[in-house]
Amino acid sequence: MSYIPHTDNDIKEMLGVIGIKAVHDLFNAIPPDIRLKTPLNLPNELPEQELVREITNISRKNGNIEDYISFIGAGAYNHYVPSIVHHIILRSEFYTAYTPYQPEISQGTLQAIFEYQTLICQLTGMDVTNASMYDGASASAEAVLMAQRINSRPECLLSSALHPEYREVVKTYLGIRRDSIKEIPFCTETGATPVEAVERYIDKDTACVVIQYPNFFGSIEDLSAISEIVHKNGSVFIVVITEPISLGLLKPPGAFDADIVVGEGQAFGSALNLGGPYLGFFATKEGFLRNMPGRLVGETIDKDGKRGYILTLATREQHIRREKATSNICTNEGLCALTAAIYLTALGKTGIVNLAKINLCKMHYLRQRLKELKNVKPAFSSPVFNECVINLNEDGDTVIKSLLKQGILGGISLKRFYPQLNSHILLCATEMNTKEDIDMLIEELKELKNE
Amino acid sequence: MSSGLIFEKSSKGRRGISIPKLDVPDINPLDVIPHDVLRADIEGFPEVSELDAVRHFVNLSQMNFGVDTGFYPLGSCTMKYNPKVNEDMARLSGFSKAHPYQAPELSQGALQLMYELEGFLSEISGMDAVTLQPAAGAHGELCGMLMISAYVKAKGKPRKKVIIPDTAHGTNPASSNLAGFTVVTIKEGKGIISPEAVASVMDEDTAALMLTNPNTIGLFETNIKEIADIVHKKGGFVYCDGANLNALMGIAKLGDMGVDVIQFNLHKTFSTPHGGGGPGSGPVGVKKILEPFLPVPRIIKRGKRFNLGFNCPMSIGRLKAFYGNFGIMVRAYSYIRAMGPDGLKKASEMAVLNANYIMEKLKKAYHLPFDQTCMHECVLSDKVQSEKDVYTLDIAKRLMDYGFHPPTIYFPLVVPGAIMIEPTETESKETIDRFIAAMMTIANEARESPDIVKNAPQTTKIGRLDEVNAVKKPVLRWKP
Numbered sequence: 001m002s003y004i005p006h007t008d009n010d011i012k013e014m015l016g017v018i019g020i021k022a023v024h025d026l027f028n029a030i031p032p033d034i035r036l037k038t039p040l041n042l043p044n045e046l047p048e049q050e051l052v053r054e055i056t057n058i059s060r061k062n063g064n065i066e067d068y069i070s071f072i073g074a075g076a077y078n079h080y081v082p083s084i085v086h087h088i089i090l091r092s093e094f095y096t097a098y099t100p101y102q103p104e105i106s107q108g109t110l111q112a113i114f115e116y117q118t119l120i121c122q123l124t125g126m127d128v129t130n131a132s133m134y135d136g137a138s139a140s141a142e143a144v145l146m147a148q149r150i151n152s153r154p155e156c157l158l159s160s161a162l163h164p165e166y167r168e169v170v171k172t173y174l175g176i177r178r179d180s181i182k183e184i185p186f187c188t189e190t191g192a193t194p195v196e197a198v199e200r201y202i203d204k205d206t207a208c209v210v211i212q213y214p215n216f217f218g219s220i221e222d223l224s225a226i227s228e229i230v231h232k233n234g235s236v237f238i239v240v241i242t243e244p245i246s247l248g249l250l251k252p253p254g255a256f257d258a259d260i261v262v263g264e265g266q267a268f269g270s271a272l273n274l275g276g277p278y279l280g281f282f283a284t285k286e287g288f289l290r291n292m293p294g295r296l297v298g299e300t301i302d303k304d305g306k307r308g309y310i311l312t313l314a315t316r317e318q319h320i321r322r323e324k325a326t327s328n329i330c331t332n333e334g335l336c337a338l339t340a341a342i343y344l345t346a347l348g349k350t351g352i353v354n355l356a357k358i359n360l361c362k363m364h365y366l367r368q369r370l371k372e373l374k375n376v377k378p379a380f381s382s383p384v385f386n387e388c389v390i391n392l393n394e395d396g397d398t399v400i401k402s403l404l405k406q407g408i409l410g411g412i413s414l415k416r417f418y419p420q421l422n423s424h425i426l427l428c429a430t431e432m433n434t435k436e437d438i439d440m441l442i443e444e445l446k447e448l449k450n451e
Numbered sequence: 452m453s454s455g456l457i458f459e460k461s462s463k464g465r466r467g468i469s470i471p472k473l474d475v476p477d478i479n480p481l482d483v484i485p486h487d488v489l490r491a492d493i494e495g496f497p498e499v500s501e502l503d504a505v506r507h508f509v510n511l512s513q514m515n516f517g518v519d520t521g522f523y524p525l526g527s528c529t530m531k532y533n534p535k536v537n538e539d540m541a542r543l544s545g546f547s548k549a550h551p552y553q554a555p556e557l558s559q560g561a562l563q564l565m566y567e568l569e570g571f572l573s574e575i576s577g578m579d580a581v582t583l584q585p586a587a588g589a590h591g592e593l594c595g596m597l598m599i600s601a602y603v604k605a606k607g608k609p610r611k612k613v614i615i616p617d618t619a620h621g622t623n624p625a626s627s628n629l630a631g632f633t634v635v636t637i638k639e640g641k642g643i644i645s646p647e648a649v650a651s652v653m654d655e656d657t658a659a660l661m662l663t664n665p666n667t668i669g670l671f672e673t674n675i676k677e678i679a680d681i682v683h684k685k686g687g688f689v690y691c692d693g694a695n696l697n698a699l700m701g702i703a704k705l706g707d708m709g710v711d712v713i714q715f716n717l718h719k720t721f722s723t724p725h726g727g728g729g730p731g732s733g734p735v736g737v738k739k740i741l742e743p744f745l746p747v748p749r750i751i752k753r754g755k756r757f758n759l760g761f762n763c764p765m766s767i768g769r770l771k772a773f774y775g776n777f778g779i780m781v782r783a784y785s786y787i788r789a790m791g792p793d794g795l796k797k798a799s800e801m802a803v804l805n806a807n808y809i810m811e812k813l814k815k816a817y818h819l820p821f822d823q824t825c826m827h828e829c830v831l832s833d834k835v836q837s838e839k840d841v842y843t844l845d846i847a848k849r850l851m852d853y854g855f856h857p858p859t860i861y862f863p864l865v866v867p868g869a870i871m872i873e874p875t876e877t878e879s880k881e882t883i884d885r886f887i888a889a890m891m892t893i894a895n896e897a898r899e900s901p902d903i904v905k906n907a908p909q910t911t912k913i914g915r916l917d918e919v920n921a922v923k924k925p926v927l928r929w930k931p
Contacts, residue, residue: 005879014808026803029671034707045791059545061560082468088508096517099728104911108515109727118928134586137772165772172768251490275551275773277730300921302914312921318625323634328625331587334728345504346467349496354470365475435474
């Protein structure tokens with residue numbers, strides 16, 4: 001209750017001004033039969049010191065990546081967060097501000113978003129980026145809806161190598177129209193989306209084709225060939241990225257003529273946070289600007305000609321167009337977008353290239369060492385960035401449980417998402433995994449497999 | 452004065468943070484990735500030192516107004532003080548460094564916290580079950596409307612319409628539309644909805660009525676129970692936008708008023724900071740009848756063990772990868788535990804007291820369209836000042852010169868020139884008195900020297916910005 005400043009005397013004076021006797025008279029508009037007669041059944045208030053003790057104890061019931069060696073990725077990545085990121089996002093001028101509706105006193109937020117928009121455009125090779133979406137999955141769903149607005153076609157093709165939870169979210173967003181979604185099966189040999197399958201599935205009803213890059217299995221897709229097929233058919237080409245550090249090395253989707261590029265920006269300086277808050281990024285071509293969901297910050301001048309930043313093109317948005325808006329998104333992930341801007345600025349051009357390369361080297365060292373194992377094989381032949389699938393030739397869950405006993409979070413078992421991959425696990429290695437960590441994983445696997 | 456863009460401060464070859472040394476064999480990317488997939492350059496990407504970056508962003512922060520900077524009475528946004536300890540709690544390693552796919556046995560603390568938070572929110576709202584998955588209020592609205600859509604479809608008679616008052620937040624019609632409904636608008640003539648207005652449009656093709664209580668004019672919908680009866684009798688649901696829950700905690704439960712679905716804006720009522728536009732969190736509470744439709748996964752407790760439940764055949768599915776904005780849930784949990792039942796009630800009482808105190812004092816100088824006791828926010832208008840050609844926007848800008856963040860303006864749309872003030876409970880009488888004094892001064896200025904108000908703000912680093920220019924020739928990114 002220390003957050004409420006009113007003294008008894010304040011309350012008395014204020015009631016006097018209003019002209020009522022007691023605080024409960026303020027609630028006379030609420031009919032008596034729906035007013036509570038008893039206090040809420042909640043735990044009693046805690047002084048700060050006890051609060052900290054209690055919540056710290058709860059947090060200790062959780063394991064975390066400091067206690068374990070983690071090889072889990074799958075849409076949430078363990079990257080080092082430079083100290084400056086925390087220091088700046090803890091500036092309360094940033095985190096205690098609201099949406100910048102009053103630009104004269106919100107230039108900090110506005111300029112930072114403008115810089116974020118620029119950084120995402122540079123990385124993805126696209127023309128425009130919005131101020132953020134909830135996460136990569138909801139951004140993917142909104143991209144599908146946007147494609148349907150663009151060409152008024154009913155059907156959507158999703159690669160089955162798109163993150164399973166992203167596919168689920170797209171289905172949820174389409175609601176009763178979810179039957180219009182078709183999945184293109186991935187190739188069991190390469191772990192990529194077969195170009196000929198895209199050609200087979202696509203037709204005049206196809207609004208869009210959605211491909212993840214690198215895909216859920218870590219495989220780098222052939223965007224060039226797929227893009228050509230999609231555009232020849234007049235459909236919208238949507239590329240989804242869950243591990244954007246890869247863009248330090250990989251050619252940007254814009255270079256393959258992607259129409260919409262969405263993804264998850266958690267890797268850019270946000271903590272794992274058990275899955276949220278994360279950062280959905282959303283970029284597109286200039287020609288599709290007015291179909292894009294979400295907020296945009298634009299550059300303009302003030303009355304004296306000074307450069308400044310402002311929320312713009314708001315006529316697409318819910319507070320003006322109401323039910324005709326491009327989306328219902330209002331509160332987004334502003335602070336996570338700021339986090340990404342700080343992170344990418346600190347990393348800089350050489351930093352992101354080097355970091356991407358380190359990730360690549362760690363994964364390929366891991367893959368190299370896997371070759372020593374007789375009963376464990378890389379499952380797919382496609383090139384990979386920092387994730388790959390391995391085939392254990394035995395139940396994936398069992399192996400993961402055994403690794404956990406040795407203090408290793410040994411990736412995720414793919415059985416729950418792909419029943420046919422019941423002996424497969426998805427592994428991720430980043431700059432956070434030392435050579436020793438990787439060696440230990442290999443040794444433990446050797447032991448488990450009795451080699 | 453505008454701070455230069457980070458790209459303009461860039462200098463080729465300069466670097467910020469150091470990159471770890473490679474402890475595994477170096478490889479040439481060309482050996483493992485086809486050359487036509489490798490990128491040549493990231494054009495225009497910044498190259499600055501760590502100090503350059505720090506100074507740049509710290510300087511930007513100083514061009515921002517936040518709750519910690521000053522009074523932020525933005526109506527309908529509940530900009531209350533965000534306790535610092537909440538930030539510390541969200542950053543505990545056990546929470547911030549937990550991977551969403553680590554085994555449930557490693558996530559027992561997080562699952563316990565989520566399970567208990569669902570329980571707290573159920574208790575506060577009078578709903579039977581809660582999902583924490585939606586990432587923001589509008590995401591929660593979408594969740595609620597999708598559930599209603601799934602329900603009416605499961606009943607075999609898909610209904611197409613949703614009734615929404617013209618005072619509603621724009622997200623309400625947008626979310627309804629996204630969920631596949633057609634919006635029917637009703638007018639709130641006297642500030643609150645009349646049962647007759649609802650009865651006149653409620654029919655067998657209407658899936659739901661979507662309202663906000665207290666509403667966006669700051670008034671309690673006194674007829675709520677009668678209205679809910681009308682909707683229920685024709686087989687519809689009542690959705691309540693929980694954006695204004697800060698007025699009701701411990702005083703009344705929406706569940707007792709016939710409401711079937713509600714979203715909670717944790718970033719408003721439960722004191723998790725808005726971050727300059729998120730992240731928020733928009734849990735949804737429902738009555739039993741809609742529980743089977745909640746998104747997956749659900750948090751399940753068996754004995755002392757918590758788990759994630761996926762076996763929900765009627766579920767609308769998943770709204771977001773993983774489980775929602777967990778870090779925001781930790782802050783809200785921490786806030787509710789710190790406040791306790793008495794503290795939450797007191798928060799609502801003081802929020803309402805502050806709003807009525809402001810309304811009472813300001814109605815002497817500003818037009819008050821609905822002169823009755825308000826809840827946690829009040830709506831004034833520029834009717835008096837506009838006679839001198841001084842409008843709401845001018846008043847808002849002038850407030851900046853006096854060191855305040857302006858209230859919400861031009862919303863709700865039903866009040867021309869609306870000025871919507873929400874002081875929240877965390878502001879002291881002294882702060883509120885200073886705000887009232889500034890508003891009274893502006894009223895005087897509008898009468899005696901209107902140009903001062905019309906040329907505001909004069910003390911900010913940047914003046915009024917050219918919106919038209921920004922729209923005509925959109926510049927949405929920096930280019931070299």
